[in-house]
Amino acid sequence: MKPTFDQILLTPRFGRLPGHFYSRIQPTPLPSPYLIAWNTELASEMGLASEAEQHPLLANYLCGNRLPQGSEPIASVYSGHQFGVNAGQLGDGRAILIAEYLAPNGQHWEMQLKGAGPTPYSRRADGRAVLRSSIREYLCSEAMHGLGIATTRALGMAGSAQGVWRESLETAAVVLRTAPSFVRFGHFEHYRHDVDSLRTLADWVIEYHYPDCAAASNPYVALLANVVERTALMIAQWQAVGFCHGVMNSDNMSILGLTLDYGPFGFMDGFDAGHICNHSDDSGRYAYQQQPEIGLWNLHVLAQALLPLMDKASALHALQQYQGQFENHFADLLRQKLGLLHWQESDWHLITTLFELMHASRCDWTYFWRNLPQLGAELRDHFQDRGAFDIWFTNYQIRLGSEIHDPTERQVAMNRVNPKYILRNHLAEIAIRKARDEGDFKEIKALQQCLMHPFDEQPHFDHYAALPPEWAAQIGVSCSS
Known part of the structure; x- marks a missing residue:
């Protein structure tokens, strides 16, 4: 028998650290919770x-009204x-770690409720999440996983009619999200002047x-170098699919x-x-x-926090x-997106010229890449300067011709890296409006x-996969999202 919530508990390994790394806190009950989504695949x-x-x-478990035994x-x-x-x-102002689960394959999953009420780190906020932001996080974390980009995951979501005030009155929701660990750069920043705690945390992560x-x-030093490489890969993947984190x-x-x-992404x-x-x-x-530059900026902040455990020269070498x-990483992703077998330094010129043309015409990022192998020259209608695109496309065809690659195999390979959705x-x-206005959650499931x-x-x-409607340009997201 596969385990239920009442049978999953391991004491979170993070909870074995000394008590000043966290506060013990119970979720705040959510009245009359209802199930919005359950991630069957995850x-x-x-x-x-x-x-x-x-x-x-189940909804009571997903919102924190009930907890795994112990x-x-x-x-x-x-x-x-x-x-x-x-x-x-700062701290987990609206996130509460309730359990850690050891899956049959040996993978550890921390289980964290986002929106389950205030904590000692809420800074006078309510500790809640609203329906729209919870739907966005649930869907996007699973979308990023589908794209092959490292991410937290969302196991389920519950809602309630309880009112929550943001720019206007909204209703509450909670996402149960999972990850091997939710440790952030900021955890190390917090202990940059406490060498013993800094070393304890670093040893735990290692x-x-x-x-x-x-x-x-x-x-x-090895830890910092590994984090540098993982961050570089993650942001290269963001850039390749046109994802903006927002904060x-x-x-x-x-x-x-x-x-x-996932906030204003x-x-x-x-x-x-x-x-x-x-x-x-x-x-x-x-x-x-x-985003690439900010990734490096944040890594500098992390390195600064870790300096008591290493010499400056080693830290700088890792950052460099x-x-x-x-x-x-980005060049390799672009090579695959273009359908090339091998990257050449001269390909940067091909890419830079394309980016300039796309930027000038606000050409749809996802539509262009997905349709490049099958529409080819017909994509010129999506560019303001069609003559300039014709020149680019001719140069692109010459570049493809410099490699021996079956066209059908190339298209298949390109479709494996250029998402349609x-x-x-x-x-x-649309999913948010259906859930909010009609109590209809089928769109969430279909999108997922x-x-x-x-x-x-x-x-x-x-x-x-259709191009966005005109009204999509009016959608705004902010830090309250």
């Missing part, structure tokens, strides 16, 4: 019982830089998540290189190198083209690898099913 991957086999009070929930404390400014002590680092001459504060950066904290529709998905980001600090690693803002908005296989044709989901 539950199966984790070896958990199906929705039907779970306790009939659960000792905790909220962790951390610090961070927000929009480039040291914000001091023991459970980077065991190979333990054999290095300086395990902490890349250092406390929103995962020590495991996971995409973490967005996948670009029309390509804009300076695209800002977060309407709260007045300066454009976290614009699309800034980032740019090359990012460029190598992404979580466009208007698709999430589609986004699990973003590279497949899925003709029954073709409407999700």
Whole structure:
């Protein structure tokens, strides 16, 4: 028999750290919770019982009204830089770690409720999440997983009629999200002046998540180097699919290189190198083209926090690898997107010219890449300067001709890396409106099913691959999202 929530508990390994790393806190009950979504696929991957086999009070487990037997929930404390400014002590203001689960395949999963009420780190906030932001996180974390990008996952979601005030009165919801660990750069920032605690935390992360680092001459340098590489890969993958995180504060950066904290995120529709998905980001600090640089900036913050455990020269050497690693990963992804077998330095010119043309015309990012192998020259109608595109496309054809590659095999290979389906803002908005206005959650399930296989044709989901309607340009997301 596969385990239910009452049978999953392991004391979270993070909860074995000394007590000053966290506070013990019980979730705040949510009145009359109802089930919004249950991730059947993730539950199966984790070896958990199906929705039907779970306790009939599944919604109560998903919102924290009921807890696994013996659960000792905790909220962790951390610090961070927000929009480039040291914000001091932060912490899990609306996230509560309720359990850790050891799956049959040996994978550890921390289980965290997001929106289950205030904690000691809520800073006078209510600790709640609203329906719209919970739906967005649930769908996007699974969409990113489908795209092959490291991310937290969402196991389920419950809602309630309880009112929550943001810009207007909304209703509450809770997402049960999972990850091997939710440790952030900000956890290390918090202990940068407490060497003993800093070392304890670093040793914990190495023991459970980077065991190979333990054999290095300086395990902490090896830890930093590994985090640098994982972060470079993650952000290269973001850039390749047109994903904008929206709020890349250092406390929103995962020590495991996971995409973490889905707030004012967005996948670009029309390509804009300076695209800002977060309407709260007045300066454009976290614009699309800034993300690689901000990734490095945050890594500098992490390295600064770790300096008591290493010499500055070693830290700088680790950080200096980032740019090359990012460029190598990004170049390889672009090579695959273009259908090339081998990357040449001259291909940067081909890419740069294409980006300039796409930016000038706001050509749809996902549509262009997905249709490049089958439409080819016909894509010229999506560009303002069609003559310039013709020149680019001719050069692209010459470049393809320099390699021996069967056209059919090339198209298949390109379709494996250029998604047909992404979580466009208007698709999430439709699902939100149906859930909010009609109590209809079928759209959430349908979108999730589609986004699990973003590279497949899925003709029954073709409407999700259509170009966005005009009203989509009016959708705004902010830090309250």
